[in-house]
Amino acid sequence: MPARDIAIIGYAQTPSQRDAIQSEVQLLVGTITDAVTMAGIERREIGFTCAGSCDYLTGGPFAFVSNLEAAGSWPPISESHVEADGAFALYEAWMRLQEGDIDIALAFGSGKSSPSNPAEVWAQQLDPYYLAPLGADPVSLAAIQARALLDAGRATERDFAEVVARSRAQAASNPNAQLSGAVDVDALLAAPYHTAPLRRHDLPPISDGAAAVIMARGDKARELCSRPAWIRGMDHRIDPHQPGVRDITTARSATTAAKKAGYDGGPLDVAEVCATFSPQEIILREALGLPEGTQINPSGGPLAGNPVMAVGLVRVIEAAARIIGGSADRALAHATAGPLLQQNLVCLMEGE
Amino acid sequence: MSTDSPARKEEMVMEHLVSLTYRERLTPNLNRFVDRILEGELIGHRCPSCSRVYVPPKGYCPLCVVTTSAEDEVKVSDRGILTGFTIITPVAYYGQQATDPFVYASVLLDGASTPVGGQDITGVAHGRIHTGMRVRAVWRPPAERRVEGITNRGWGGLDAVIESFEVTGEPDASPEDYKEHLF
Numbered sequence: 001m002p003a004r005d006i007a008i009i010g011y012a013q014t015p016s017q018r019d020a021i022q023s024e025v026q027l028l029v030g031t032i033t034d035a036v037t038m039a040g041i042e043r044r045e046i047g048f049t050c051a052g053s054c055d056y057l058t059g060g061p062f063a064f065v066s067n068l069e070a071a072g073s074w075p076p077i078s079e080s081h082v083e084a085d086g087a088f089a090l091y092e093a094w095m096r097l098q099e100g101d102i103d104i105a106l107a108f109g110s111g112k113s114s115p116s117n118p119a120e121v122w123a124q125q126l127d128p129y130y131l132a133p134l135g136a137d138p139v140s141l142a143a144i145q146a147r148a149l150l151d152a153g154r155a156t157e158r159d160f161a162e163v164v165a166r167s168r169a170q171a172a173s174n175p176n177a178q179l180s181g182a183v184d185v186d187a188l189l190a191a192p193y194h195t196a197p198l199r200r201h202d203l204p205p206i207s208d209g210a211a212a213v214i215m216a217r218g219d220k221a222r223e224l225c226s227r228p229a230w231i232r233g234m235d236h237r238i239d240p241h242q243p244g245v246r247d248i249t250t251a252r253s254a255t256t257a258a259k260k261a262g263y264d265g266g267p268l269d270v271a272e273v274c275a276t277f278s279p280q281e282i283i284l285r286e287a288l289g290l291p292e293g294t295q296i297n298p299s300g301g302p303l304a305g306n307p308v309m310a311v312g313l314v315r316v317i318e319a320a321a322r323i324i325g326g327s328a329d330r331a332l333a334h335a336t337a338g339p340l341l342q343q344n345l346v347c348l349m350e351g352e
Numbered sequence: 353m354s355t356d357s358p359a360r361k362e363e364m365v366m367e368h369l370v371s372l373t374y375r376e377r378l379t380p381n382l383n384r385f386v387d388r389i390l391e392g393e394l395i396g397h398r399c400p401s402c403s404r405v406y407v408p409p410k411g412y413c414p415l416c417v418v419t420t421s422a423e424d425e426v427k428v429s430d431r432g433i434l435t436g437f438t439i440i441t442p443v444a445y446y447g448q449q450a451t452d453p454f455v456y457a458s459v460l461l462d463g464a465s466t467p468v469g470g471q472d473i474t475g476v477a478h479g480r481i482h483t484g485m486r487v488r489a490v491w492r493p494p495a496e497r498r499v500e501g502i503t504n505r506g507w508g509g510l511d512a513v514i515e516s517f518e519v520t521g522e523p524d525a526s527p528e529d530y531k532e533h534l535f
Contacts, residue, residue, distance in 0.1 A: 021379060029419055059374040059505070069410075070417065072415075074415050115376035120372060132366065132368070
């Protein structure tokens with residue numbers, strides 16, 4: 001199905017912070033307002049709103065409902081919520097725009113990881129089939145994945161450290177980054193293991209944050225933005241939820257999602273990928289088929305700031321910003337959910 | 353064996369009690385609210401755009417979507433109108449400590465636009481409680497006030513500072529005064 005012309009015309013994000021003093025809703029109030037202002041629209045022009053967040057993370061049932069206050073929900077609005085990253089909310093809003101009866105949609109994502117112990121919270125997330133706690137925390141799982149990658153001879157610990165050094169260096173020009181600056185690969189390798197074979201720097205920081213994106217259709221997008229970031233395709237695919245039944249050194253669903261989103265392996269100026277642990281960038285580079293010369297995570301990526309539930313939408317924003325700003329013509333954004341790159345979303349964007 | 357036989361069902365059930373700990377600082381607006389209630393005073397934020405007063409202060413107006421700050425702080429009365437209530441007969445579910453019927457009422461404080469929910473009503477038999485009754489806060493003695501239950505999620509916790517709202521015996525408020533504030 002050919003997608004209707006839909007483009008990103010406005011966005012905003014909070015800085016990634018270790019411990020934000022504002023509530024999650026307060027983080028969103030300013031962020032959504034900034035995205036609306038950038039798009040040059042009135043809030044009431046938004047025809048559909050979709051939010052992404054996680055009640056486990058916020059620490060209360062129906063916590064996502066109060067987040068909606070930041071979107072301006074009176075008079076009543078048409079809205080939806082996904083218990084997932086804001087990038088998946090963007091996908092739903094993009095699908096909704098394709099109905100053709102509305103012109104503008106808002107997607108946002110938010111999360112505060114600071115109040116809880118993420119390793120504890122994520123282990124209690126429920127397996128979708130058995131509704132039993134997953135039982136393994138993301139860091140332990142990521143270490144198993146890293147070990148599998150090393151054992152397969154597909155990467156070295158130095159490769160992991162090089163991903164980190166490049167992320168931190170690129171993040172130096174990103175005002176929203178939490179970790180940035182020049183680091184020496186040998187110095188990184190001299191650090192002790194956190195969860196072998198991963199060192200602390202191979203892990204993302206614990207972050208609070210929020211992000212919002214405004215999309216518009218066809219002429220409306222052209223009217224509101226001099227150089228919209230046109231979404232040429234967006235797709236998400238899912239691998240088996242149980243990491244033991246798949247090859248965790250690759251992400252087959254990311255490969256499929258990239259193809260279905262229309263990525264043909266051709267030149268890309270920028271790819272913003274949701275590699276939350278350094279080895280995952282190596283896996284994604286291969287799985288997405290990113291060509292040489294593509295700038296990968298110029299923002300620093302999740303290793304420089306990991307506001308869970310917004311971090312995938314931030315990848316879309318960072319890629320779209322470079323098209324809208326004119327420094328890129330073709331960009332790919334990737335978001336993920338589930339254990340070890342189980343679910344993968346790819347958004348392919350171009351300038352006109 | 354059919355899947356719905358009792359024996360099979362028993363095999364499929366697993367009890368798993370989960371405890372997760374969250375620690376966070378109160379937002380500046382709630383921190384200020386907590387400071388003031390320890391002193392026996394209730395505050396809110398008045399929206400600079402629509403003039404509605406939110407108690408406790410949210411730090412923003414959800415209707416106008418504008419931020420509010422200390423500059424928008426206003427004091428509200430500890431007297432108000434009972435706008436809605438439920439009399440709950442507790443069943444012994446896990447974690448339920450109450451054994452006798454109790455009241456969960458919303459009180460619209462004089463000067464506020466949003467009712468405070470989950471309050472106990474005293475000085476009247478449960479069967480005689482009705483909306484529109486005028487009530488006043490029964491503050492716990494300063495040394496006994498606790499604020500640990502007040503969180504950024506904004507649910508409850510006030511009962512550890514204000515024991516209950518007791519009926520004042522004043523004439524009922526007109527529904528016109530609170531019909532926009534039911535919760």
